[in-house]
Amino acid sequence: MSSETEPYTWIEQALKTIHQADWHRSVKTIQGRPGAVVYLEGKPVINFASNDYLGLAGDERLIQAAIAAVQEYGTGSTGSRLLSGHRELHRELERAIAQLKQTEDALVFSSGYLANLGTINALVGKRDLILADQYNHASLKNGAILSRATILEYPHGDMEKVKQMLEEQRTHYRRCLILTDSIFSMDGDLCPLPQLQDLAEAFGCMLLVDEAHATGVLGTSGAGCVEQMGCTGRPLIQMGTLSKAVGSLGGYVAGSADLIDFLRNRASSWIYTTGLSPADTAAAMAAIQIIQQEPQRRTQLWQNVHWLKQALIDELGLVHGTTPPSLLPSASPILCIQVSNPTTVLQLGRSLLEQGIFASAVRPPTVPTSRLRITVMATHKFAHLEQFITALRSNLQNLLP
């Protein structure tokens, strides 16, 4: 039958191709509350696959805050913030974020993804230039594409190249926006933020840093990479999510009062969508308080990260390098073990699962090379970390090319 009479048959064909390349993905059902141990299809597994770095998504205080907000404000915000959907809770959360980030103001979006789409689109257009790290998160990449600005990707973390691109290209464009993750989500390494800020200032560019994985995790008060690298107070657009260490749902942008006021007027993904639900808003607010008041959670998280990383190196003999299995450079709770191909990483993921370890097998096209991506939590017990090392050890032979 021709494609004109059967307009949907191509989908079946496309799915077949996805399966053949071992690229097919499907969902796994988690039961009960999130935590260091979760129930996956009925079986308890140690969780190395969530972004709940501080273990707050299952914290009783967030749960109670959400319940109280639902009792008081109901379940839905019922409209756009500019129409009927704005509540005092939203503003309180925005003030709390601005206070954590040491910025004049902040704006919360329905997700981090939407924060990036809306912000990038509001800031640049056809006459402008975007410089972007090649490993940036999909939401930065898609936001850049939607904006219709000219996009130049630079090799991961290559500041020489950024400088060269700016020298050659900057004057041909009206505005320029540099986009980068702070902690790279699928690798775990950090961007050279101070150098990027220097270049942005020297060439008259805006700089947007995505702190999705760093908020609550990096910096003395949990304000992120910006705080850790001593960049607080310099001109910068910070965005992040409320869905990772903050344990709720939503995204934010923090920066100058003018920037935030401008976004309220120009960011479509904020204007034309319903305000964050009362439950999500209240849970996020409770989390931001805990992030500031309980630095011991971060201390525990980093102790776990350092122990696990050292064990991967000392006990399993993994090294940084190009021959798999190898350890990708990381300065965060995201640790990645690179393996030779998608089939191997899928087998590894399955085998670990049989041994009670839940970790993500990440493959192209999400990333250039297949890897086991594990995320460490503050609430992992020492025994959980040991069990991971034991399970991985028993699989190492199978990972040699």
Ligand SMILES: *Cc1c(COP(=O)(O)O)cnc(C)c1O
């Ligand atoms: C998760 C993530 C986002 C998107 O945040 P959501 O709130 O989940 O939509 C954006 N950027 C990076 C780097 C992320 O890891």
